[in-house]
Amino acid sequence: MRIGIDVGGTNTDAVLLDDRAVLAAVKTSTTEDVTSGIVAAVDGLQRQRPFVPADVRAVMIGTTHFINALVEARRLAPTAAVRLSLPAGASLPPMVDWPQRLVDAISGRGYLCHGGHEFDGRHIAELDEAELRKAADEMGRAGVRSVAITSVFSPVNAEFETRAAEIIAAELPAVAISLSHEIGRIGLLERENATVINAALRELAAGIVDGLAGAIAGAGITAPLYLSQNDGTLMDVDFARRYPVATFASGPTNSMRGAAVLSGLDTCAVVDVGGTTTDVGVLRQGFPREATTDVDVAGIRTNFRMPDVLSIGLGGGSRIHDGDTVGPDSVGFELTSKALVFGGNTLTATDIAVAAGRADIGDRSLVAHLDPSLVRTALDRIASDVSDAVERMRTSAEPLPVVAVGGGSALLPDELTGAGQVHRPENYAVANAIGAAIAQIGGEVDRVYAVEPGRRETVVDEAKQEAVDRAVAAGASPASVSIVDFDEVPIPYLPGNATRIRVKAVGELRLGS
Template identity: 85%
Template sequence: MRIGIDVGGTNTDAVLLDGTDVLAAIKTGTTPDVTSGIVAAVEGLHRQHAFDPAAVRAVMIGTTHFINALVEARRLAPTAAVRLSLPAGSSLPPMVDWPRRLVDAVSGRGYLVHGGHEFDGRHIAELDEAELRRAAEDMGRAGIRSVAITSVFSPVNAEFETRAAEIIAAELPGAAISLSHEIGRIGLLERENATIVNAALRELAAGIVDGLAASVAGAGISAPLYLSQNDGTLMDVDFARRYPVATFASGPTNSMRGAAVLSGLDTCAVVDVGGTTSDVGVLDRGFPREATTEVSVAGIRTNFRMPDVLSVGVGGGSLVRGGPADVAVGPESVGYRLTSKALVFGGDTLTATDIAVAAGRADIGDRSLVAHLDRDLVRAALDRIAAETAEAVERMRTSAEPLPVVAVGGGSVLLPDELAGVGPVRRPENHAVANAIGAAIAQVGGEVDRVYAVEPGRRDAVVDEAKQEAVDRAVAAGARPSTVAVVDFDEVPIPYLPGNATRIRVKAVGDLQVGS
């Protein structure tokens, strides 16, 4: 058996699975400290379907802890950014495009040092170790506790980043160090930004992961704990401590993966209607379509793996304002306070959940408390929600080909059975906890994204090498070797670079290997 848990802004969902069979499913309110909500969810599963904790082989959690910390600019460590690029790459210093409040939140300091590589691995300049030591001394005086190291074209050759980490670790014992070649893709500033964000979250990650592990252990479960990544694969707790940015988009990703399992469709549009937002994404061969450009997170441009998701500020907790002629739904939401603020729960705030109950689409709370609502207002609010959702689905389509739509999430009762201009909406069984199911069935992945100098006649050998490296990375991350397969391959020649330069990206995934 496995337990999947997804922590959202409003609800914490949990499922108990035996293979792909759902034995128990529960939706509870997210608590301010999050972990107590997880304990309550596991206890709820046990009440629904008594199970031996020793029979649970793995627990998978998708969490919003880290993205929330960045958005709210809180609990971030004092962080320094070291860029190995001189004499090139000095015109735009680290964090140049960051919102000022986030620079202040991380006490951001930037250092430019000689080093870096060309696209084919040749040195731009030799690494200046004396410069690094002087920079480390300054960091120590400034109270820096976390360091992000970025070198030009380090995904091609990481030797300078690795050596710089050794030097800084010797000068600043105990500092958490993040290396850009392990986090971002080709693209210096975006990769550097992702690395700085990761570094700023390292201290928080240690405490959060320990808290999650304690909440699972507190439920009497000794099975290994895994966290969901942005691309729909899993990472163990040690990996999560080092790379918290890998969890940022785990919520919508889990929902899409769960939708694939529940609907039996591996290519479709997925609308995940939660308590605060509706996330619209596209499944391609069972995995979320990834963003092909940089992704902005809290106003910071990054290029780590993120799903291509369009969020609309409509959910079960969305505020409803105005009358039938000018009704507005969202983007403001009562969030996890839904059960105390919504009318059906005795509150004083009109929410989308009240609209759903008044329309007979949901049966929660006290229906009599919304019996007075204007029927025209109810219809207008539902029409507004349907129109915004249909527009979002249309914006996510990349061709004229029909694209089935699967609705998941507890708030999906807000959607009609058919969206104008889009088509029928499918709501599979257990759709309300699709995100937790997606976490529970997640696989383990490995990815390679690198620029290769492809010599004449060696293309096939280079491609095979990249694919094998991706497979090896998946196995190293915990995938069962016999199940690993390449699920995504992209090859793009770069004509403005010499030497037949080609960017190759390969992704391989396999089933998690856990003890019997």
Template identity: 70%
Template sequence: MHIGIDVGGTNTDAVLMEGVTTLAGVKHSTTPDVTTGIVRAIEDLRAQHHFTGAQVQAVMIGTTHFINALVEAQRLAPTAALRLGLPATKSLPPLIDWPQPLVEALSARTYLAHGGYEFDGRPISPLDPDELRAHARDMAAHGIRSVAISSVFSPVNHDLEDQAAAIVRDEFATADGGAEVAVSLSHEIGRIGLLERENATIINAALRELAGEIVDGLTSAARAQGIEAPIYLSQNDGTLMDEDFVRSYPVATFASGPTNSMRGAAVTSGLTTCAVVDVGGTTTDIGLLVGGFPRETAGEVKVAGVRTNFRMPDVLSIGIGGGSLVDLETAEVGPGSVGYRLTTEALVFGGSTLTATDIAVAAGRADIGDASRVAHLDPAFVQRVLDRIAERVSEAVDRMRTSPDPIPVVAVGGGSILLPDELPLFGAAHRPENYSVANAIGASIAQVGGEIDKVVAIEPSRREESIAAVKQEAVEKAIAAGARPESVDVVDFDEVPIPYLPGNATRIRVKAVGDLEMGR
């Protein structure tokens, strides 16, 4: 058996699975230290269905922590963006187009330096170590703790990013008291397209400290329960990554929440084409499931207002969730949220903050906490808030669909009690069994992948053979990562020629994915 856990901003959901059968499912408040919430969730699972630590073959965890940190612009490390490319690229410095509040939340500083490569590997200008040292000293002096380094054409040659990283680390180490610095390199994060790759790298850098805390919390929680099985985290595309990978590349996990909720909604509702509305504690995420897979964004993806070139589920997030603050005057909900503090701050839990959950309890849609503490709320006001939520969610679903044709709506997530049984424009909202822990179920069915990214010299007459060989490598890598061989499929393929190099040099990226084989 295996355990799927979804750590949201408000709730921690957990399921105990045997194959695709849900043996037990529980929901708990997320705790500030993450660990306690997970420990309690696992204890509750054990109470529902007894198991020993040795019986658990794998723990899969999905978390919206990273995306929430970005959307709420909180818990982000003071970050510097260092770009190598002068005199080119000066017209559009790093962080162009970023929302100002996010720039401030990062205490972001940007630096342009000489370096970078031309398309054919010639340097644009040589690296200037003195210039880099001066930049690094300035970063340290301004309290920067994480640095994103991008260099022009680093996907073709990343030597200068590596060299600049060494200089920055060295300068931080010799600064007053030897400051720690985390360095994220753009060639490890993104592909060709300087601004988008650089943006993703800056996001990754800003999340590095949070990633360390979260991974430590997750691991100690599982070990404290006597579970020695491998721990995996869900990535944006639904495949799993190991804990060490997350510490360095948190950005790869940060959209796993929607992927898991959609895959969970598919499994629990039996519908393969539908709109999925996942109401969590802080946000409502809306996506489309087409033929069982999340519809992916085409081209650029804006994350918290920042342009990147990830491939990820096309999800619209609005600031409505169970923990959302409710304005007593306007009856508007969100985007502010009490988040994981719901069970202490909401009225029904003895707190003093009016939240969307209090409204649901007052309306008799949920039986949580102490209903008498919301009995004073005017029923007309309660109805106005609920109508407004239904209206805004319907509008958002309407924005996501691309034709006026009817589409079934599946509501999942603990906060979906905020939604009526009938949605304006769409009619009945399907609420599958285990709807409240659909994300955890989605995490538990996550798969493992193998990715190959290499430059191959393709002879024109042997293109098919060359590609087939690389695809086979990716399939074997997925199997080595723990995939059941007969379940492995190539899910992503990208072929980009590198111009002006002899032998039709081509950069090939292949991703193969299969079901995790348990108990190996």
């Protein structure tokens, strides 16, 4: 058996699975400290379908802890960014495009040092170790507790980042160090930004992961704990401590993976209506379509793995304004105290769904006074907003089935203009938790190669094998690993037949590994 848990802004969902059969499913309110909400969800599973904790082989959690900490600019560690690029790359210092409030929240400091590579691995300049030791001394005196190291074209050659980390660790042994070639893709500033974000969250990650593990252990479960990543795969707790940035979009990703399993459709648009937002994404071969452009996270441009998701401020907790405006503000996890159907005084989308007979929660008599025209107008506005979002996510004229999941999907009609019938599979309300529970282990390679004449097939095979090896090293069963995504893009403005190759491999989790 497995337990999948997804922590959203409004609800915490949990499922108990035997293989892919759903034995129990619960939806509880997300608590302010989050971990107590997880404990309540596991207790709810136990009440619904009693199980022996020792029979649980793995627990998978998708959490909003880390993205919330960044957006709210709280509990972030004092962080320094070290860029190995001189004499090049000095015109735009680290964090140049960050919102000032986030720079202040991490007490951000930037250091430019000699080093870096050309795309083919040649040195821009040699590493200046004395320069790095001087920077480390300044960091120590400034109270820096986490360091992000970025080198030009480090995804091609990471030697300077690795050596710089050794030097700084020797000078500042208590400091956490994040390396950009392990986090971001080609593109210096965006990769650096992602690495700085990761570094700022490292301290928080240790405490949160320990808290999640404690919550699971408190329920008597000794099985391994995994966290969901942005690309629909899993990472163990040690990986999560080092790379908290990899969890940022795990919620929408879990919902899309769950929608694929529940609906049997591996290529479709998924509309996940939660309590606070509606997330619209596209599945290809059962996995979320990844963003091909820079992704904005809390006002910061990044280029690490993120699903291509369009989020709009519409959910079950959305406030209704002047009859025809829904959201974008939401009562969030206070829905059960503020919505009319629960005795509150705030008109929400949930009240509209209950008044229209699309949902049966709370006390229906408390919304009996609502004007039918107001209810109809609000539902039409919701359908229109979601239809527009689905249309914006289409990349071709090909028909794209729509699968609705999430507790708030009761707000949607049976058909959407321009998109046709809306599929609502069984257990759609907890698709996110199911997606977490059935997630696989992945490995990815994204690198620029100098492809010599006649060696293309060899280079491609090497890249694919490296992706497979990474998936196996992360805990995938070797026999189950397959290549699910492959991109090959020649870069004509660079010499040496430069080609960017991206390969993604996934496999089933090797339980007990």
